[in-house]
Amino acid sequence: MSTGPRQNLAAKDRIDLLQGTLDMLILRTLLFGPAHGHTIAHSIESGSDEVLQVEHGSLYPALHRLVRQGLLSAKDGLSENNRKAKFYSLTAKGRRHLMRESNKWDRLSAAIGRIMRPTES
């Protein structure tokens, strides 16, 4: 069996992504610049210290959906090892969408936090 980073974390501590949340995370990842699918998947995983699990198979449908919605643009380019690869980058529309979504997310997580930990707020 392989010893991927996934195995370092007990299964009960991993969180599957909510529907729609993956889209936001992809957009957030691309805020730093264009990337291809593999990089995006691993950035999300490592960025969350392996807590968030991306089903890599579901990443590609999400990427293509975002392209169709005009939030991302895809461009064929050469990767670091000189191979043809598809790079995704954020469009202006995607940027606006991300702002809205992250505002929404902040309000939502704050609200949930108040309910879950009323004494700490």
Add this chain to the structure above:
Amino acid sequence: MFHRNDENGLTREIQDYLDRETQRNIDRGMNPEDARRAARRKLGPSARVLEDTRAAAHGRLFTWFEMLLRDIRHGLRMFAANPSFTLTAILSLAFGTGANVAMFSAADALLLRPLPVPHPREIVNLGVEFSTPDFTLLRASYPDYVDFRDQNRSFKGLLASTSITAGFAAEPGASAQVMPAMAVSGNFFDVLQIRPALGRGFRPEEDQVRGRDPVVVLSDTLWRDLGADPKILGRAVRIAGIGFTVIGVAPESFTIADCAFYIPLAMWPTITGQPNLLDSRAALSLTVKGRLKPGVSLASAQAEIETIAQNLRRAHPETNRSTRFTLKTELEMAIVSNHVYTALSGILGILAIAVFIVACANVAGLLTSRAPLRAREIALRLAIGARRGRLIRQLLTESSLIALAGALLGLPLAYAGIQWMRRIHYPTDLVTVPRIELDQRALAFSILIAMSSVILFGLIPAIQTTRTNLAAAFKSGAGVETGKRRLWGRNLLVAIQVAFSLLLLTLATFAYRAFTGELTGAAPFRTTHLAMLSLDPKLLRYSDADTLRLYQTLTQRASSIPRLQSLALGSAVPIGRVIPAVVNPEGFALPRNQPYATVYTSAVDEHYFDTLAIPILRGRGFATTDASGAPAVAIVNETFASRYWPAQDPIGKRILVNGVEWVTVVGVARNSRYLFVTEPPMGFLYLPYRQLPAAAMTVFAATSGDSTALLAPLRKLVQQIDPNMPIYDAQTMEHYYDARAVSVAHVITQIIGAMGLMGLAMAMVGLYALMSYSVSRLTREIGIRMAVGADRSNVMQMIARQGMLPVLIGIAAGLALSAATGRSLHAAFPLRYTYGPETYLLIIPLLLSIALLAAFLPARRASLVDPMTALREE
């Protein structure tokens, strides 16, 4: 197709991911093989990823079409890879659909299609029922019609009509042409709700006064023949020598068989020169149709009719004492008005349905036999992550492709069948033209059934396979065969296939023999070296005495025609025109509700039986002394004699003809054919024409030489006697018999033969596919048995037992089915033929040998292989 580029990009992207992930794993110290496996696991099932990504990239509807196209492409590739399967399935469906549509279209034209008038279901027929074994008519007298018309409250209107023949001249000087036409009541067009295309229909007052209103409505056909003149209204034409004014033209949609024009009923006595034609309550000469008021049921209308009839019986006991009036819908009328073609439609219909069922079973069998091949492909695709619904959808698409292709190919077949059947000239009394058209409902229905059967049987393997566990599917090459239930389904399919093939083949053989028997057997009357032509002196308003004199002169002078052997007169023509009459045979108790029996009659002269070669079996033929003033005599045929006076001497018995005249039987003639080549034996009554001068007569001239050579001298002879006498239907009997009897029977035998052959071919293919598949399922068992020491004969026995059981069950079911069908056919239609045991002796061994062969070949193959190989293969 579209997005090939896109598609490549997507695959490359996934591949790129896998490469990177593998590399990443290697970098972490995994060996390359593990690294690649882990990468694949991380990505998930690649087929599903691809599918989901496609869907996300293009949106739902787009993906739906994309998938459809993909499935169609895949299906077409599958078909191209299995041409024999595809061709057989498509051809089977094409035959089945084609036969079904053609037959249903024919039945529709002959029986089911209503009158071409608005709201045809409101139209019903009223009259006294005349029933013979062959046909049923409803007729009424004019005075009775008038009483019903004026007293009823159930009908919006009641119309009366009668078919007539009259000479028609488009302008006063032109020569007249004899045409069939109709004399109709003044409300005819109103009741039928037919709006004339030009001018107007009749007014009710135009049939009030005899001979006052010489107005005529032309049929669309005649109007076009006259040059389709839009200003024809008001034109003076001559009908039977009398001036008429054209007042209207019937619309094209309302075209009635054998009707060139319509005149008011009140003009009928005038043109025939019989002034009291409409006066007698005993003369049941009219067809009466009515349009029911909305909300009035047939039963309540019948009740009212009964009340009026009751009053008529009281008021006119001398004529109406025993008459009973009935109502029949148009459909009922169509079915009873000619049993021969109802029987024909019935047989052809059952054959077509059997062909269709065999076709569907055939395709089902083919699909089932291919299921294990598909099972492997399906398992493979499931393993790489394809969704079940997706696979089922793909199989559905493939099935629909087969069904659609079959139905499309069935269309030209149906058209060909319809063209074929149009050649049949049905001996019919129907009012409307029975023109066979491709019936769209039948087409839709057939396609629907074909689709559902194909889809059902295409899906069963799909659902079963997609439910199975993958490991099992991969291990056994032939699929995932387990459980008694599935074996059962297949055996049932074999049994159904066998049963319906048996039914189809017995019916086809039976019908084929029935019709060819007629053709190969000698006709019961002379069909060669005979010429005939028809005259109707009443068209020139001859008196009875003039008519008699005309025929006598003709007979005498005809002896001068070279090579003429004899000349005869008859009012009926064999296999064609007949004249019904009602009779009360002396000493025969008719059923209580039947005041008289109906038979066909012909008025003939003393040379008729010799000339047409119909022998007199007992007693004597007619003589010149059987003239008016002498005792009234008659000759009956064998069936008449044996039906009404069984085991008695018919000579000297008396018959009351048409309720007015007693005639004494002086002879018995051999049975002939009167209406149709395959008619059952029917009673027939010959009367001497001198005692019952019928105006219209057909002249039959026998010759030792070429009958065509007689036609010209005969015509000349008639013209010498009266230059104005219209002659019609001058032709040789050879030509007539071929057109009316031989070609009809040929077309019918061809149709039946074609359906039988189609059924046979399909049964063979279908049975073979199913049987060999069933037996190939036993390969593993054969292997085990051979491995534990069974020899080949044991194996063969096992196969015979297991494989042939459903065949035997099917044969038993088929025997029961065809016996039941045969019995109901006999009950419904008076056919002379029964299935002989020789039919079964031919068909059962045939089916058995196909099944045995189909079982034997794969069994032999299985038993020849090394037991170990057989086991491993499974």
